[in-house]
Amino acid sequence: MKRFVILLIMITICSKAYAKDIIFVSILPVKFIAEQIAGNNFEVKALVPENFDPHTYEPKPDDMKMFAKAKYYLSIGDNFDGVWLDKLISVNKKIKIVNIDNTIRKRKFDDHESHHENNAEHEHGMYDPHIWTGLKNMKIMAKNILNFLSNEDSKNLNYYKLRYEQFIKEIDKIIGEFDSIFTNCDNKKFLVFHPSWGYFADDFHLHQIAIEDEGGEPSIKHLKSIIDMVKRENIKVMFVQPQINSKISETISKQLKVEKITINPLSYNILDEFYKIKESFIKSCGGKNE
Protein backbone atom coordinates (compact mmCIF):
# COMPACT_ATOMS: atom_id res chain seq x y z
CA MET A 1 0.00 0.00 0.00
CA LYS A 2 2.77 2.36 1.00
CA ARG A 3 4.52 1.66 -2.27
CA PHE A 4 1.37 2.32 -4.18
CA VAL A 5 0.93 5.69 -2.49
CA ILE A 6 4.52 6.64 -3.31
CA LEU A 7 3.95 5.60 -6.91
CA LEU A 8 0.82 7.74 -7.09
CA ILE A 9 2.69 10.74 -5.72
CA MET A 10 5.46 10.15 -8.24
CA ILE A 11 2.97 10.06 -11.11
CA THR A 12 1.30 13.24 -9.92
CA ILE A 13 4.63 15.06 -9.64
CA CYS A 14 5.78 13.85 -13.02
CA SER A 15 2.59 14.69 -14.85
CA LYS A 16 2.67 18.12 -13.27
CA ALA A 17 6.21 18.66 -14.42
CA TYR A 18 5.31 17.67 -17.97
CA ALA A 19 1.96 19.43 -18.26
CA LYS A 20 2.34 22.12 -20.84
CA ASP A 21 1.65 25.74 -20.01
CA ILE A 22 -1.57 26.91 -21.58
CA ILE A 23 -1.69 29.92 -23.88
CA PHE A 24 -5.13 31.30 -24.57
CA VAL A 25 -6.14 33.33 -27.61
CA SER A 26 -9.52 34.61 -28.75
CA ILE A 27 -9.86 33.12 -32.23
CA LEU A 28 -8.57 30.14 -34.22
CA PRO A 29 -6.37 31.97 -36.76
CA VAL A 30 -4.39 33.44 -33.86
CA LYS A 31 -4.06 29.93 -32.39
CA PHE A 32 -2.66 28.88 -35.76
CA ILE A 33 -0.10 31.70 -35.81
CA ALA A 34 0.92 31.02 -32.20
CA GLU A 35 1.34 27.31 -32.88
CA GLN A 36 3.54 27.98 -35.89
CA ILE A 37 6.09 29.50 -33.51
CA ALA A 38 5.42 27.64 -30.24
CA GLY A 39 5.35 24.18 -31.84
CA ASN A 40 4.65 21.50 -29.28
CA ASN A 41 6.03 23.35 -26.30
CA PHE A 42 2.77 24.98 -25.24
CA GLU A 43 -0.88 24.11 -25.39
CA VAL A 44 -2.67 26.83 -27.34
CA LYS A 45 -6.41 27.17 -26.91
CA ALA A 46 -8.87 29.44 -28.66
CA LEU A 47 -11.91 30.71 -26.79
CA VAL A 48 -14.24 31.12 -29.75
CA PRO A 49 -14.97 27.66 -31.22
CA GLU A 50 -15.08 26.90 -34.90
CA ASN A 51 -18.12 28.27 -36.75
CA PHE A 52 -18.99 30.75 -34.02
CA ASP A 53 -18.88 34.46 -34.63
CA PRO A 54 -16.54 36.35 -32.27
CA HIS A 55 -18.82 39.39 -32.58
CA THR A 56 -21.53 37.55 -30.70
CA TYR A 57 -19.85 34.63 -28.92
CA GLU A 58 -20.29 34.55 -25.18
CA PRO A 59 -17.81 32.40 -23.25
CA LYS A 60 -19.45 29.44 -21.51
CA PRO A 61 -18.76 28.30 -17.90
CA ASP A 62 -16.50 25.57 -19.33
CA ASP A 63 -14.48 28.22 -21.20
CA MET A 64 -14.10 30.12 -17.93
CA LYS A 65 -12.90 26.96 -16.16
CA MET A 66 -10.32 26.34 -18.84
CA PHE A 67 -9.28 29.96 -18.91
CA ALA A 68 -8.65 29.78 -15.17
CA LYS A 69 -5.86 27.27 -15.87
CA ALA A 70 -4.10 29.33 -18.53
CA LYS A 71 -0.78 31.03 -17.98
CA TYR A 72 -0.89 33.51 -20.86
CA TYR A 73 -3.41 35.32 -23.00
CA LEU A 74 -2.34 36.65 -26.38
CA SER A 75 -4.51 39.68 -27.03
CA ILE A 76 -5.08 41.14 -30.49
CA GLY A 77 -7.02 44.05 -29.02
CA ASP A 78 -10.24 43.22 -30.86
CA ASN A 79 -13.81 43.82 -29.77
CA PHE A 80 -14.01 40.36 -28.22
CA ASP A 81 -11.28 41.36 -25.77
CA GLY A 82 -13.00 44.68 -25.17
CA VAL A 83 -16.21 42.94 -24.17
CA TRP A 84 -14.87 39.83 -22.41
CA LEU A 85 -11.31 40.22 -21.20
CA ASP A 86 -12.13 41.83 -17.84
CA LYS A 87 -14.64 39.08 -17.07
CA LEU A 88 -12.15 36.41 -18.07
CA ILE A 89 -9.38 37.92 -15.97
CA SER A 90 -11.70 37.88 -12.97
CA VAL A 91 -11.40 34.06 -12.94
CA ASN A 92 -7.64 34.14 -13.46
CA LYS A 93 -5.98 37.17 -11.94
CA LYS A 94 -2.51 35.71 -12.39
CA ILE A 95 -2.79 35.38 -16.15
CA LYS A 96 -0.20 37.27 -18.13
CA ILE A 97 -1.65 39.35 -20.97
CA VAL A 98 0.59 39.69 -23.99
CA ASN A 99 -0.48 42.32 -26.51
CA ILE A 100 0.64 40.87 -29.81
CA ASP A 101 -1.06 43.72 -31.67
CA ASN A 102 0.94 46.51 -30.04
CA THR A 103 3.28 47.10 -32.98
CA ILE A 104 0.55 46.94 -35.60
CA ARG A 105 -0.70 50.16 -37.15
CA LYS A 106 -4.45 49.80 -37.14
CA ARG A 107 -6.34 51.04 -40.12
CA LYS A 108 -9.57 53.00 -40.08
CA PHE A 109 -12.59 51.86 -42.03
CA ASP A 110 -13.25 53.93 -45.12
CA ASP A 111 -16.62 55.00 -46.56
CA HIS A 112 -17.16 51.68 -48.30
CA GLU A 113 -16.66 49.62 -45.20
CA SER A 114 -19.30 50.75 -42.69
CA HIS A 115 -19.03 48.50 -39.71
CA HIS A 116 -21.28 47.90 -36.72
CA GLU A 117 -21.95 51.52 -36.07
CA ASN A 118 -25.37 50.87 -34.59
CA ASN A 119 -24.34 47.90 -32.54
CA ALA A 120 -23.08 49.40 -29.31
CA GLU A 121 -22.54 46.06 -27.59
CA HIS A 122 -20.05 44.86 -30.14
CA GLU A 123 -18.74 48.24 -31.11
CA HIS A 124 -15.43 47.98 -32.88
CA GLY A 125 -14.63 51.62 -32.50
CA MET A 126 -13.05 53.49 -35.35
CA TYR A 127 -10.28 51.01 -36.06
CA ASP A 128 -10.55 47.86 -38.11
CA PRO A 129 -10.16 44.98 -35.60
CA HIS A 130 -9.57 42.21 -38.20
CA ILE A 131 -5.78 42.54 -38.00
CA TRP A 132 -5.06 38.86 -38.62
CA THR A 133 -6.37 39.02 -42.20
CA GLY A 134 -3.35 41.02 -43.29
CA LEU A 135 -0.32 38.99 -44.34
CA LYS A 136 2.04 41.77 -43.29
CA ASN A 137 0.30 42.00 -39.92
CA MET A 138 0.65 38.27 -39.54
CA LYS A 139 4.41 38.68 -39.78
CA ILE A 140 4.34 41.34 -37.06
CA MET A 141 2.19 39.13 -34.83
CA ALA A 142 4.57 36.22 -35.41
CA LYS A 143 7.49 38.44 -34.41
CA ASN A 144 5.72 39.52 -31.23
CA ILE A 145 4.95 35.90 -30.40
CA LEU A 146 8.60 34.99 -31.01
CA ASN A 147 9.71 37.75 -28.63
CA PHE A 148 7.24 36.64 -26.00
CA LEU A 149 8.27 32.97 -26.22
CA SER A 150 11.96 33.86 -26.20
CA ASN A 151 11.46 35.79 -22.97
CA GLU A 152 9.37 33.16 -21.26
CA ASP A 153 11.26 30.10 -22.44
CA SER A 154 14.71 31.28 -23.46
CA LYS A 155 16.26 27.82 -23.41
CA ASN A 156 14.24 26.97 -26.51
CA LEU A 157 15.03 30.21 -28.30
CA ASN A 158 16.59 28.48 -31.32
CA TYR A 159 13.61 26.20 -31.75
CA TYR A 160 11.23 29.17 -31.84
CA LYS A 161 13.48 31.18 -34.09
CA LEU A 162 13.72 28.41 -36.63
CA ARG A 163 9.97 27.92 -36.68
CA TYR A 164 9.45 31.68 -36.93
CA GLU A 165 11.79 31.93 -39.89
CA GLN A 166 10.01 29.08 -41.68
CA PHE A 167 6.64 30.72 -41.11
CA ILE A 168 7.88 34.11 -42.35
CA LYS A 169 9.30 32.43 -45.42
CA GLU A 170 5.93 30.92 -46.25
CA ILE A 171 4.13 34.25 -45.77
CA ASP A 172 6.72 36.08 -47.88
CA LYS A 173 6.20 33.56 -50.62
CA ILE A 174 2.45 34.22 -50.63
CA ILE A 175 3.03 37.99 -50.56
CA GLY A 176 5.34 37.66 -53.58
CA GLU A 177 2.72 35.65 -55.44
CA PHE A 178 0.03 38.25 -54.76
CA ASP A 179 2.39 41.05 -55.80
CA SER A 180 2.98 39.43 -59.16
CA ILE A 181 -0.75 38.82 -59.69
CA PHE A 182 -1.64 42.45 -59.00
CA THR A 183 1.10 44.07 -61.06
CA ASN A 184 -0.78 42.89 -64.15
CA CYS A 185 -4.31 43.22 -62.91
CA ASP A 186 -6.72 46.13 -63.10
CA ASN A 187 -9.43 44.51 -60.99
CA LYS A 188 -8.40 45.93 -57.66
CA LYS A 189 -11.83 46.04 -56.04
CA PHE A 190 -13.60 43.13 -54.43
CA LEU A 191 -16.95 42.77 -52.71
CA VAL A 192 -17.46 41.37 -49.23
CA PHE A 193 -20.50 41.19 -47.02
CA HIS A 194 -18.73 41.92 -43.74
CA PRO A 195 -15.55 44.03 -44.07
CA SER A 196 -13.09 41.45 -42.69
CA TRP A 197 -10.38 41.84 -45.33
CA GLY A 198 -9.27 45.45 -45.04
CA TYR A 199 -5.68 44.68 -44.02
CA PHE A 200 -5.33 42.23 -46.87
CA ALA A 201 -6.65 44.95 -49.20
CA ASP A 202 -4.12 47.45 -47.81
CA ASP A 203 -1.25 44.96 -48.24
CA PHE A 204 -1.79 45.02 -52.00
CA HIS A 205 -3.46 48.41 -52.59
CA LEU A 206 -6.85 46.83 -53.20
CA HIS A 207 -10.28 48.05 -52.11
CA GLN A 208 -12.86 46.00 -50.29
CA ILE A 209 -16.43 47.11 -50.84
CA ALA A 210 -18.77 46.02 -48.04
CA ILE A 211 -22.36 45.10 -48.86
CA GLU A 212 -23.17 45.17 -45.16
CA ASP A 213 -24.46 48.48 -43.93
CA GLU A 214 -23.85 49.43 -40.30
CA GLY A 215 -23.55 45.81 -39.25
CA GLY A 216 -26.64 44.50 -41.08
CA GLU A 217 -28.40 44.13 -44.41
CA PRO A 218 -27.85 47.18 -46.62
CA SER A 219 -30.30 50.02 -47.12
CA ILE A 220 -31.77 50.53 -50.62
CA LYS A 221 -29.53 53.56 -51.10
CA HIS A 222 -26.38 51.67 -50.09
CA LEU A 223 -27.35 48.72 -52.26
CA LYS A 224 -27.88 50.97 -55.26
CA SER A 225 -24.46 52.55 -54.88
CA ILE A 226 -22.89 49.08 -54.73
CA ILE A 227 -24.71 47.85 -57.82
CA ASP A 228 -23.60 50.97 -59.70
CA MET A 229 -20.02 50.45 -58.62
CA VAL A 230 -19.97 46.77 -59.57
CA LYS A 231 -21.16 47.66 -63.07
CA ARG A 232 -18.97 50.72 -63.48
CA GLU A 233 -15.77 49.12 -62.20
CA ASN A 234 -16.36 45.64 -63.51
CA ILE A 235 -15.94 44.05 -60.07
CA LYS A 236 -15.71 40.29 -60.46
CA VAL A 237 -15.07 38.79 -57.05
CA MET A 238 -17.11 38.57 -53.87
CA PHE A 239 -15.90 37.00 -50.65
CA VAL A 240 -18.50 35.71 -48.25
CA GLN A 241 -17.79 34.14 -44.89
CA PRO A 242 -19.58 31.01 -43.66
CA GLN A 243 -20.63 32.70 -40.39
CA ILE A 244 -22.86 35.12 -42.28
CA ASN A 245 -25.76 34.12 -44.50
CA SER A 246 -26.96 36.95 -46.70
CA LYS A 247 -29.59 36.66 -49.41
CA ILE A 248 -28.53 40.00 -50.83
CA SER A 249 -24.97 38.74 -51.47
CA GLU A 250 -26.50 35.78 -53.27
CA THR A 251 -28.70 38.02 -55.43
CA ILE A 252 -25.92 40.46 -56.30
CA SER A 253 -23.67 37.57 -57.23
CA LYS A 254 -26.28 36.01 -59.56
CA GLN A 255 -27.64 39.16 -61.14
CA LEU A 256 -24.35 40.93 -61.71
CA LYS A 257 -22.28 37.81 -62.44
CA VAL A 258 -19.85 38.41 -59.61
CA GLU A 259 -18.22 35.17 -58.56
CA LYS A 260 -19.09 34.41 -54.94
CA ILE A 261 -16.35 32.63 -53.05
CA THR A 262 -16.56 31.41 -49.49
CA ILE A 263 -13.48 32.47 -47.58
CA ASN A 264 -13.40 31.98 -43.84
CA PRO A 265 -11.49 34.72 -42.00
CA LEU A 266 -11.91 32.70 -38.80
CA SER A 267 -10.48 29.49 -40.13
CA TYR A 268 -7.70 27.84 -38.11
CA ASN A 269 -5.36 27.56 -41.06
CA ILE A 270 -5.70 31.11 -42.27
CA LEU A 271 -2.95 30.66 -44.87
CA ASP A 272 -5.15 28.14 -46.70
CA GLU A 273 -7.77 30.89 -47.01
CA PHE A 274 -5.17 33.12 -48.61
CA TYR A 275 -4.45 30.39 -51.15
CA LYS A 276 -8.16 30.37 -52.01
CA ILE A 277 -8.16 34.15 -52.36
CA LYS A 278 -5.12 33.89 -54.60
CA GLU A 279 -6.84 31.42 -56.90
CA SER A 280 -9.89 33.65 -57.20
CA PHE A 281 -7.76 36.66 -58.17
CA ILE A 282 -5.74 34.65 -60.66
CA LYS A 283 -9.05 33.80 -62.29
CA SER A 284 -10.59 37.27 -62.16
CA CYS A 285 -7.39 39.02 -63.25
CA GLY A 286 -6.64 36.58 -66.03
CA GLY A 287 -10.15 37.01 -67.37
CA LYS A 288 -10.06 40.77 -67.68
CA ASN A 289 -9.43 40.84 -71.42
CA GLU A 290 -12.11 38.37 -72.34
Ligand SMILES: [Zn+2]
Ligand atom coordinates in the same frame (compact mmCIF):
# COMPACT_ATOMS: atom_id res chain seq x y z
ZN1 LIG B 1 -15.98 42.27 -37.70
